[in-house]
Amino acid sequence: MRRIGIYGGSFNPIHTGHISLAQHILSAARLDGVWLVVSPQNPLKAGNGSLIDDEVRLRLARKALEGVSGISVSDCEFHMPRPSYMWHTLRHLSETNPDVSFTLIIGADNWLDFDRWYRSRDxxxxxxxxxxxxxGYPVDATKLPQGVCLVNTPLFPISSTEIRQKVARGESITGLVPAAIEEDVMHIYGHVGADDAIES
Incomplete structure (x- = not known):
């Protein structure tokens, strides 16, 4: 059975930190692949103009990952009821891919808040x-439940918010996003104000 890691986010836009992190986890956890699940816009936050159209973020992610071995993009949440809950996403993926064992990949910040996630115990x-x-989000690896592990990947001090703000100020984003999408990101996010911020 293949072992696939699920790494969800808005990827607004996808950046080199996302990709490098996925590559490190792919290797360290000996997974067969990592799927980046692009989350659709939460209807409760539809008024925030900094979240670019779903299909555009998906297209940028796919273009950024062309030629990157072991990492791919999933739009499964685009075809599911919204807002998207990770429990529903994982169940859907398991039902549609019975030959795959899925592993959830989350940051330490999300783990410290995990008990508030929908059906977290399930x-x-x-x-x-x-x-x-x-x-800034310490996790004690000795106190984690069975089936939960901490993978010591490097820290990647890059955020989608930082990239959007740099674009709004007309600053270079070279190295922060894959070269294949740098021009697209500059063009697409050029109209987004620097004060708009959604962490992703």
Whole structure:
């Protein structure tokens, strides 16, 4: 059975930190692949103009990952009821891919808030969980439940918010996003104000 990691986010836009992190986890956890699940816009936050159209974020992610081995993009949440809950996403993926064992990949910040996630206990009971470090969010690996592990990946101090703000100020984003999408990101996000911010 293939082992696939599920790494969800808005990817607004996808950046080199997302990709490098996925590559490190792919290797460290000996997964067969990592799927980046692009989350659709939450209807409760539809008024925030900084979240670019779903299809555009998906297209940028796919273009950024062309030629990157082991990492791919999933739009499964685009075809599911909204807002998207990870429990529903994982169950849907398991039902449509019965030959795959899925592992949830989340940051330490999300783990410290995990008990507030919808059906968090069911997720832990049914799926393995990989936590990656985030600066300022310490996780005690000795106190994690069975099936949950901390993978010591490097810290990647890049955020989609920072990239959007740099674009709004006309600053270079070279190295922050894959070269294949740098021009697209500059063009698409050029109209987004620097004060708009959604962490992703």
């Amino acid at each position: 997720i832990i009971a049914a799926y393995n969980v990989i936590i990656f470090p985030r600066e």
